[in-house]
Amino acid sequence: MRILVVEDDAGIASGLRTNLQQRGYAVDVCDGVAAAWSALRAERFDAVLLDLGLADGDGSELLQRLRLSPAADSPLQTALPDPATPVLIVTARDQVHERIAGLDQGADDYLAKPFDVDELDARLRALLRRAAGRASPTIRYGEIEVDPAARTVRRQGRPVEMSPREFSVLLVLLQARGRVLSRAQIEEGLYSWDAAIESNAVEVHIHHLRRKLGATCIQTMRGVGYFMPQESL
Known part of the structure; x- marks a missing residue:
């Protein structure tokens, strides 16, 4: 899962990058509204962690611009950001009216600084789960059961050892199964x-x-790519 962190405090951004990478995420960092908008136009992210008080503007401006962006005609189109990209606001603004405003502007969740990284990770997992249309914290696919929180895989009830990168590839394909x-x-x-x-x-x-x-x-479509069938074979 690929995360965009929009944070202009270098220390906080570095800490978030390190902690999230240790939890298996691919993490990119931008320090302002302009850089983040360019990143969202150029790449696809599974979620955005967004600070509000940025050096070149307010994070809420980026959020509103993202939500008002037209949807791309094709998932391969990269000139437009995906307006449905999940956004978790992470900010020092902790007043109730500020949290309400952030959620009403299109944020999927709101977390005030300082925060516990384990809670951030749990909120991020829940956000990604909702975006994928899942209620259960585990993913079941035929005889395979995947727990994204524990980063474990079982097949026919037995643990399957795999590297962090293998797990990430499996999760990407499972989230997109059928495509x-x-x-x-x-x-x-x-x-x-x-x-x-x-x-x-x-x-x-x-x-x-x-x-x-x-x-x-995992099936191969020659010359195109890989996919997991909608239903397990």
């Missing part, structure tokens, strides 16, 4: 801007997942 994702789209959900990407990394991870979860778990 074909290109290698670039999978990489987009896994790697931040400064991450080094090996040319065949996605193929290697998918090979390992098929070996551990079954050969038919």
Whole structure:
């Protein structure tokens, strides 16, 4: 899952990046409204953590602009940000009327600073779960059960060991099941801007997942990409 952190305090931004990366997220950081808008136009993010008091404007301006953005005609279109991108406001503004205003402007959740990182992670997981249309904290797919919070996988009730990157690839494909994702789209959900990407990394991870979860778990559409069928085979 790829997260955009919009925060102009370098210390807080660095702490968020480190903590979220340790929890398996790919994290990019912007320090202002203009940079964040450019990022949202260029890339797809699973969620945005948004501060309000930014050096070049108010985060609420970015939120309103995002929500009013027209939806792209195609999921491959990157010139427009996705107006449905989940947004969690993380700010020092903790008055009730400010929280109400943020939620009414389109935020999906609101967390006042200072906060516990475990609570932030829990709120982020809930936000991503709602965005995916799931009520349950676990994802069930045939004989596979995935717990995003614990980052564990079971097959037929037995634990399946996998690397953090394998888990992330599986989660990206599960969230998009029924849709074909290109290698670039999978990489987009896994790697931040400064991450080094090996040319065949996605193929290697998918090979390992098929070996551990079954050969038919992940399908290939030659020349297009990979997908998990809507219903398990």
